[in-house]
Amino acid sequence: MVRVRFAPSPTGYLHIGSARTFIFNWLFARHNAGTMILRIDDTDVERNTRESLDSIFEGLAWLGLDWDEFYRQSERGKLHTSLANHLVGRGLAYRDFAPARTADDGAPEAGAAGWLFNPEMRELSQGESDARAASGEPFVIRFRVPRDAGGVVTFRDAVYGEQSKSTSDIEDFALLRSSGVPTYHMASCADDIDLKITHIIRGQDHLANTFKHVLLFEAAGAPVPQFAHLPLLIAPDGAKLSKRKHGPVVSVTSYRDAGFLPEAFINFVALLGWNPKDDREHLNRDELVAAFTLAGVNKSNAVINFSEQEPFDPKAVWLNGQHIYKLPAAQLAPQLAPFLRSAGLEADEGKVLAVTPLIQERIRLLRDVVSVADFFFLEKLAPYDPAELIPQKGDRAMALRVLEKAHQLLAAVEFIHPAIESAFRAAAEELHVKAGQMFLPVRVAVCGRKNAPPLFETIEVLGREVSVQRVGEAIGKLQGTAL
């Protein structure tokens, strides 16, 4: 039975890299009919925030990804400390009474002599250790890394293969802080053991920590889970993604706010560091679940390609356009409406549904609906230059002739788009203008711009009254200007 967990620490917003880790775990769990666990790793009380927790829930809710079990590490402290104390009791960990050594206050450089552990503390007699603890002297509990000559820790990573590291390169890491609060390593392993996690799928930044974890699992007498480390997501400059440096692209909510479809986002992110081994790029959620295996995960970091001009990876945007295009209009329309409304447009449900098929293949982000379809919802068209009404190789007189003819037709014709179109094509012939010369002035009159959805469907949706009125206004504009 597969049991996997996503274990974010609530310090910040839901990062795209974290979201990807969740997605990979989730896909793996669902593919294997296993259990997905969400565990909040909040042992570092000082850095946790409520907002951050909320943003994790918010992001996952948007993605529509679920989990089967939920835990909060801070509520499981007893489990962690008791395992730490158990290890002390068995001589596998020890109390260290030395003052904290941090990088800035003179800790020995990693690799330098005396870096791995403080022999004085490591070899303290049981009696003295107990006495000093009893006297209230503060201490941290450190793992006693085996120091046999030639000792090596090994494990097999599902992505990176056989891994090994000499124990002489592993320090006696802390398990419990002097405050008694467990460290990440302790809490994480104790929980992984207790929750019977079978596969640990996480960022590659934990690869080097894994040797410590293997040691801890073994010391606790627990089976060592399978590991799969994921290549990291990085910025175009090669740096890791940070909100301060790279802006909103790193936050999941900004994808939502720009109008990505959750399924498209998942599709895009799944393809970063994983591929289905065939040429498919567009995969829906079920297809991803069916195709996902750890064997398809690759080893090198993936760049999310964005810039000031293009705030989102062009491939993500393209993929989103594909997902939008494939979505039934009835499902898309309700997702479009909020973007229209927040732009101050009155987005009547029925009208949005009627407009949707006309713009579906013209938008790549949901928010594009505003710039593409605003004129459907505007009472009064935004002002445009009357010169726009003049067709190619035509002049003001031609525009006027065309518009006047259109004005008559629109008032009389049967108001369905094939009928409108054939009437217009016949009129073009009658007026001795090309179809394009006939259509352009009308398009501008009705949409207020040269680039728009197909003319006749647009007119049909707009309705007779509005269309006639707008063409009339265009005639007025043209007459009122000398061009």
Add this chain to the structure above:
RNA sequence: GGCGCUAUCGUCUAACGGUUAGGACGGAGCCCUCUCAAGGCUUAAAUACGGGUUCGAUUCCCGUUAGCGCUACCA
């Protein structure tokens, strides 16, 4: 500094010793077309460098270089 990991078009990636090094996004061009899209076709664009091993290396080994990660009483 020490330890670990990685290295194919600009970007995401395929090719588990033998391919004209494939696909996708983006770029360029053409076609389709009432504009814009969408779609179709064509095209430019990559194996970091140097040594091995091999009849034959993108692929295996070593070194160099570069990037990333870990090296806390952060996670």
